Amino acid sequence: MEKVFLATMLYDFYGEFLTEKQKDVFEKHFLEDLSLNEIGYEQGITRQAVMDTIKRSEKILLRYEQKLHLIDKFILRKDKVGKIMSKLDELSCGVSENSKFFDDIAVIKKMLSEILD
Numbered sequence: 001m002e003k004v005f006l007a008t009m010l011y012d013f014y015g016e017f018l019t020e021k022q023k024d025v026f027e028k029h030f031l032e033d034l035s036l037n038e039i040g041y042e043q044g045i046t047r048q049a050v051m052d053t054i055k056r057s058e059k060i061l062l063r064y065e066q067k068l069h070l071i072d073k074f075i076l077r078k079d080k081v082g083k084i085m086s087k088l089d090e091l092s093c094g095v096s097e098n099s100k101f102f103d104d105i106a107v108i109k110k111m112l113s114e115i116l117d
Contacts, residue, residue: 004030010061013070022057029054081112088112 007030015023025043028034029050034042036050043050065071092105 007058007061009071010058010065013074014061014064014068017064018057018060022053022060025050025053026057078116081116084112085109 007026011026011030015026018026021043025039028039028042029036036047036054039050040047088105088109092102095102095105
């Protein structure tokens, strides 16, 4: 996975386990795309302190994923939901939009999309 994508996924799942300072630095770097110098200036700390905070935060978030595997499970669930949606699309081909079967498929697809929300 791309580093920024992985970092933001980790943050989405486990960010609440970071301190407020760690969250702030992490968000500014990965979500707002600020440089280490810009963050350091805003925070009143050195560039190295910003880098240390980011690295420490990444390690914390990775440890949670290694223990809980929530991201891995989410990706598997998303893949399975996508496959089910494709099968439902195949089943609905050729079915009249006015039929009960078509309505049932629409309801199932809505429920599947809610699983990932």
